[in-house]
Amino acid sequence: MSRKTPATVAIERAGLAYEAFSYEYDPDAPQIGLHAAESLSVPPATVLKTLMALVDGRPVCVVVASDREVSMKRLAAAAGGKSAQMMKPADAERLTGFRVGGISPFGQRKAVPVFLDDAALAHERVYVNGGQRGLQVRLAPQALIDALRAKATSLT
Structure with missing residues (x-):
């Protein structure tokens, strides 16, 4: 597995300190984030899933702990919209x-x-997908906020 992906290149370009971790990706896992946490032997609250959604038809990226569900109502409010829905996978x-x-x-x-769900800020380091199936990167949640200009708010 290559650890050079558009995601890791972007992280390096931003000058962020990170560590990469590989695991055996299971396409049949009912919840990929929870499977990643189990495979890496880390708490599910520290493995963040990346979801793509639409708020009033505009795309947004949502980062939340793998053991939590996003409140579409809270997401819409955080993005200054009226309604939110998950984006179709394709x-x-x-x-x-x-x-x-x-x-x-x-x-x-x-x-x-x-x-970013603000619960992630309770952890010194969190994991996010490294840009390919079976690759996670660990970094400080504040680095994620700074590099992506993310808005930390309660989303669950």
């Missing part, structure tokens, strides 16, 4: 340039607003 892949199960908040084809 649309998310086309927009980000990553395959579902390997979508990272870093290195996406098109920059979109990023929203």
Whole structure:
């Protein structure tokens, strides 16, 4: 597995300190983020899943712990919209340039607003997808906020 992806290149370009971790990706896992946490033997709250959504028809990126569910009402409010819904997988892949199960908040084809569930700030280090299935990167949640200009807010 290559650890050079558009996501890791973007992280390096931003000058962020990170560590990369590989695991055996299971396409049949019911929840990919929870599978990643189990495979890496780390708490699910520290493994953040990257979701693509639409707020009033505009794309946004949502980063939330793998053991939590996003409140669409809270996401819409955080983005200054009226309604939110998950993006269709094919649309998310086309927009980000990553395959579902390997979508990272870093290195996406098109920059979109990023929203981070503020519960992630309780951890010294968190994991996000490294831009391909079976690759996670660990970094400080504040680095994620700074590099992506993410808005930290309660999303669950």
